Amino acid sequence: MFFKNNLGLLRIVQSRWGLARVVSSNQILLKKSLQRGLVLEYTPCKQPVRELTDQMTDKPISFKKMPTDYPPVTASDHWRRKVRTVFNRFDSNNDGIITKEDFEASARRTIELLKLNAEQAANILKLRLEVWESLSRGSKDVSQITEKEFVGVDPSVVNQSTYRKEFFPMYVSVGFKVMDIDGDGLVTKDEHAAYFYSLNVPVEESKKMFDVMDINKDGFISIDEYAHAYAEFVFTEDPNNKYNGFYGSLVD
Ligand SMILES: [Ca+2]
Numbered sequence: 670m671f672f673k674n675n676l677g678l679l680r681i682v683q684s685r686w687g688l689a690r691v692v693s694s695n696q697i698l699l700k701k702s703l704q705r706g707l708v709l710e711y712t713p714c715k716q717p718v719r720e721l722t723d724q725m726t727d728k729p730i731s732f733k734k735m736p737t738d739y740p741p742v743t744a745s746d747h748w749r750r751k752v753r754t755v756f757n758r759f760d761s762n763n764d765g766i767i768t769k770e771d772f773e774a775s776a777r778r779t780i781e782l783l784k785l786n787a788e789q790a791a792n793i794l795k796l797r798l799e800v801w802e803s804l805s806r807g808s809k810d811v812s813q814i815t816e817k818e819f820v821g822v823d824p825s826v827v828n829q830s831t832y833r834k835e836f837f838p839m840y841v842s843v844g845f846k847v848m849d850i851d852g853d854g855l856v857t858k859d860e861h862a863a864y865f866y867s868l869n870v871p872v873e874e875s876k877k878m879f880d881v882m883d884i885n886k887d888g889f890i891s892i893d894e895y896a897h898a899y900a901e902f903v904f905t906e907d908p909n910n911k912y913n914g915f916y917g918s919l920v921d
């Protein structure tokens with residue numbers, strides 16, 4: 670979701686390639702639409718977002734509120750606080766920089782907690798590392814992202830319509846896959862708890878967030894519910910928004 674400062678469109682396009690690789694391994698349809706997306710990037714004629722997102726995921730994402738319907742982010746103190754929180758959760762060993770090792774450590778925590786078999790473990794690690802690669806591609810030094818770099822992200826990145834219409838739905842898709850360990854298209858309480866555990870967030874907080882995210886109260890988080898929560902986290906600046914705990918309690 671967040672990139673380093675001064676990101677131009679070109680760099681975002683580069684990030685997109687990273688994500689394209691994440692998802693293309695098991696979704697040919699998605700790959701095709703990503704290729705089309707890249708073409709659209711350079712043409713003034715854009716397709717309706719609905720059609721595009723439908724093609725980008727195996728199950729179409731139906732946003733409760735479209736990302737483009739949120740007002741521009743102003744990067745208020747509260748919003749920056751959320752960005753700092755994301756940094757804190759990604760910085761697994763808490764040394765003030767995010768590196769590949771943090772993502773490996775995070776994957777390991779999931780693997781150990783859920784006692785995953787070798788195949789599942791490899792898949793989890795692969796997904797996490799590909800997220801890392803796409804994230805670090807925008808960094809000056811691709812081997813690390815400093816806190817200053819990460820937290821100082823230029824909010825105009827998330828205000829671009831390209832980001833909101835095309836990238837964000839992809840991040841939803843990838844983020845959901847990271848959480849949906851067994852790949853059945855639904856995130857269970859255990860899968861959500863494992864995700865929070867992998868980010869060093871107390872399981873108690875997972876229960877609270879899960880209940881907020883499970884809008885229809887069926888005991889699962891669907892990709893639509895996940896998409897709504899993620900959008901509320903990224904595109905709102907209300908200190909009382911109930912999705913503020915998307916990555917666990919906010920840091921100071
Ligand atoms: Ca699942």
Ligand SMILES: [Ca+2]
Pocket residue numbers: 882883884885886887888889890891894
């Ligand atoms: Ca649900």
